[in-house]
Amino acid sequence: MWVGGVLAFFVLLFVLLFAFRSKLLSYTVNRVIAKVESRYPVDMHIGNAEFVDWNSVVLSDISLVPHDRDTLFTTDSVYASVGLRSLFKGRIVFRRLEVNDSYLTAVKKGDVTNFDFLLKKDEKTPAQPKDSTAAGRNYGQLLNRLIETAFDNVPDQVDFKNLNASYTSTNRTIDVRMPYLLVDDGTIESDVCVRTDSLVNNMHVKGTIDARDYNISASLFASDTAGIRLPYVKQKFDATVAFDTLHVSLKDKKYRNNNLTVRGNAMVNNLVINHPKVAAEDVHVAEGAVDYVVTLGPNLYVVDSLTEVRVNKARANVYASYQPRPSKIIDLKVKTDKIPGNDFFNSLPAGLFENLEGIQAQGWLQYDLKFHLNMDSLEQVVFDSDLDASKDFKIVKWGNTNIEKINSSFTHTMYEYGKPIRTFTVGPANPFYAPLHTISPYLRNAILSAEDAGFYSHKGFHEEAFRQAIIKNLKEGEFARGGSTISMQLVKNVFLTRQKTVARKVEEAIIVWLIENLDLVSKNRLFEVYLNIIEWGPDVYGAKDASRFYFGKQPSELNLAEAIFLTSIIPSPKRYRASFDSHGNLRSWKSGYYRMLGGIMRRRGLITQEEYENLYPNVQLYGRARDLIVTAPDTATVEEEDTSQYELESIDMLDF
Template sequence: MDHRLRNRLIAVFGGIIAFFLLLIVLLFVFRGRVLDYTIDRVVTRVENKYPADFNIGSAEFTDWTSVVLTDISFVPHGLDTLFTTDSVNATVSFRSIFAGRVVFKRLEVANSYLTAVKSGDKTNFGFLFKKEETQEPVDTTGEGRNYGELLNRVIETAFENVPDQVDFRNLNASYVSTNRTIDVKMPYLRMDDGEIDSQVSVRTDSLVNNMRVHGTIDPRAYRIAGSLYGFDNRGIRLPYVKNKFDAEVAFDTAHFSLDSKEFRNERLTMRGSAMVNDLILNHEKLAGEDDIHVEESAVDYVVTLGPNLYVIDSLTEVRVNKAKANIYASYQNEDSKVIDLMVKTEQIPANDFFQSLPTGLFENLEGIKAQGQLQYDMKFHVNMDSLKQVAFDSDLDASEDFKILEWGNTNIEKINGTFMHTVYEYGKPVRTFPVGPSNPFYSPINQISPHLRNAILSAEDAGFYSHNGFHEEAFRQAIAENLEEGEFARGGSTISMQLVKNVFLSRKKTVARKVEEAIIVWLIENQDLVSKHRMFEVYLNIIEWGPDVYGAKDASRFYFGKQPSELNVAEAIFLTSIIPSPKRFRASFDSYGNLRSHKHGYYRLIGGHMRRRGLITQEEYENLYPNVRLYGRARDLIVTAQDTSVVEEDTTQYELETIDLLDF
């Protein structure tokens, strides 16, 4: 190489090196100004945005890339101080200095206090949540807010501002109002090389949770995983659930993760997992007063949020102890509110299924041992604008070798013989009696009038002898009505379900009771544990028909002073009519003992069903009218009119009128 060219190259590279050395010297000399400039910009931006004073006592470099900030405070105008911290030691990204701004790579923060105060309608933090005046108005005529886009922005902002290293010492946060106090104390929070470790104590009014937090984070891949442990033997209890939902939730350990996220075509899809150990739930509508205990519950989730769309993907797998199921759920509200839900399991060992049922939820099923396999499949669809079109299908299938090997808390087959039956009201036992020949009020089914049997079947469950315990169409109608009413207004129960409810379950309308009822009915009907004939006989001998009146024989004597075999069609239809509300039996009569006019339609309906099914003759149908004569104890409770002659006269008139009204 020509020595002149070589000398030129050396000179050029030397100049470049000299330039960079000069630049580094200048940056070192003026880095304080860069820091001051950045601090001034931050303070100005904050104070222009919020009616508050943002103060930083001092800010200076302690070496090439280390900064210390002291006496930091955020004080709303005319209000209590919202935030203070003694010091922040930070390592600054050298690259950010070249860009003329300061980005922190490592933070050490000591003695920080966030104090939120609410007094009446006045707070020292409310201004943080007010919309800016320059904000564009929300378009209420077009699409709603895209929560997927919003959450994606929050996730990206949070992850992109995570420092490489964090060491917080003595962090404190509190919220104080007239009727609520929350205190959070964090002795330390450390994050180093993606590892997170912290200890937290949260006092919510009188409830204290002491927790240990450990996790990992990868900001570049938007991944985070963490575990929350109870720091003492009291576990972790969720606050305010009791006050707001009249429920209690507690657990020992919780694990969670966000494994990936993708935002495409205005939709955010997140994948991850969560697991909770020793979960305790208590809510009256779930299982009454009993605690529900789940030893281990987990979910591997795939969730998508978009414009007017919320979806739990069918790849989502839920596990309760050993039982697993894939879940699909979606809610769309673009044009109308549409809800879809699907649950599907692979074949599960029957023993795992029963052992996985949460304790406290299905008392009668606890302790069952079985062989074989079970598989469940459920589909539900509803358009909230057309509730009559509810679609619901539910199937529990068993392998050919499925068999109950041992009963647990309750022997379901006990109803095949004499057993003791306890009647409960408001969760308390009110009467216990044997169901069998030892009870003088027990009637074999062949000693009960066919008119009563046929009237009950026509009104309550016409397909009892042909279905497998469930009437899917009635259940779909019940779901539609319950959704419309917003409560358990109707159950869609078959006689099989009513029998199970009366013999084995409490009378409280809870989600757990309906599920347990369905499982027991499935066992009885699909495993042929009890014959239909026996089920109907037990049903007729235990159902309530009035004040301390249980069974057909007791009812026949109470109302009519006769044996159940002697009941005529009109008496049978009357007894059938009060089965849904036996305690309101008086409402069926006036003070003279005559059936009230609102019974006319019921007699027409049930009588017509019985005639069309050939259960009564045309002549019996034509001679049928809604009137019965009371005898026995019921008459003393119902008939209060003093002039008996008037009673006879009015009764005759009533009988003539009802024949006309029914148009037989």
């Protein structure tokens, strides 16, 4: 009797639930709509909601339309399973969702969008200080809202079929198409086609997500041979960036005192970079990775020193910060542990440093960089760069280029605008070759005083000259001065192209370090080769060729005035005619350079007081130079003040 009563009760309960479940569904749907519309300035519409079996619901004709804006979201239908327990409790909780034919359409017209309400600050969030707007936009706060909005709307179980998203503005169109997107208890999987203007990327995505802890890990795999290419970098930076696989994660985020700190990692495989300012060819990185800790806040952008960057097997800890207000302050620190020499050279990206590819070494290397810049006090720039090596470090096998070739005769080719213009032997077989002792001491000492006074004492680098170059370039807003030593100029001329790329400057520094710190080439030999290959005029290379071209004499016979003239045109040899009038006399503004360089040589004991007092800024032209200069039209239209300034600044510097 008791059992029969219980069964009757449950039968009645099920009958009541079945009878009233439609009303319960309607109540739930209306409550969802009211909740969304109370939180956001939108109209939410659900055309129909009904049970299709005991615990399955279909919602159809769904849309989300911001007030006075274009429709943001529509979907054809949503199938959802309903938990029986929730029905017994008198409420409906949707469990697994199947969403069909959905369209998320973001539109920006001028400054008006149909999605910015999603990123606006919650009214419950404490107000920012009144001066925060004046201090600049808080991108940490903006990113925090974006992360929380995204994670707060991740369902536990959903199966999207034909999910589409797009963004359209005046000058940009992005379309994302996903035949399917599956989110199932923290796992994510999808095929994705992204069209950004004319660029199309096809990829497969797999990952995991924990919305409560703001944790996501995703892997993107290219679905075709084109790889995954970053959009807009070609139009904006004239660059190409592509890769086969990208693994990225957000492990933690904290928002305190208006600062957002995010932690995670990323790894990329088969990365290809092409940019004319980076390198002349494609740069390939087999594997690159970063473990990052980044903080964003009001006027604060910091990459924490816990951040580790890895390129193949080489690892470095990086600290970087940028403070835009009230003063623009930039700090950069790079520090590596001891890296085995072979790991260092094998980790250099292919296509970046042609001369260094294939080098084998023993021992270890360690690098440390410190850079500090305050734009309100440029004179206080800090630049310390130090590459240390173990005592047993040495090159055991050269790769593409034998750096020690300059110890003996070698063939050298001069290039102009990327094309070879002349090839000659640097050695006794060349009748225009001049051993160091056959070159006038006046010329040797004048060049050392002007180009690199510490040549015989430093190890290839002059950090103070480089620091001063940074200061001057920042003050003038352009690359007006470099900090190159004679060793750097020689390496640039002998081993590298004339292309102004970041890769060339880094490769130049590495080769100079190898030569100077491993004592691969003596200082005298470096100086001798330098004096025999530098350009001094039209198809004029080396001290002997220059002496004969301008003065019809041997380099050993040059006097002080002739030596100073030849030194003055090293930074810009193609402008040699600008130094003379139509009669072959040095122009008057040259006297400033003569007084300056002559004074330096006198103070250093390289010339006597008498030689300095008798120094007169004039030379007598003979040979081919006289035929070209004296018969040429008057070049008095040259701006003497600007040219004089350029000449004076040639001391201890060379163009990039």
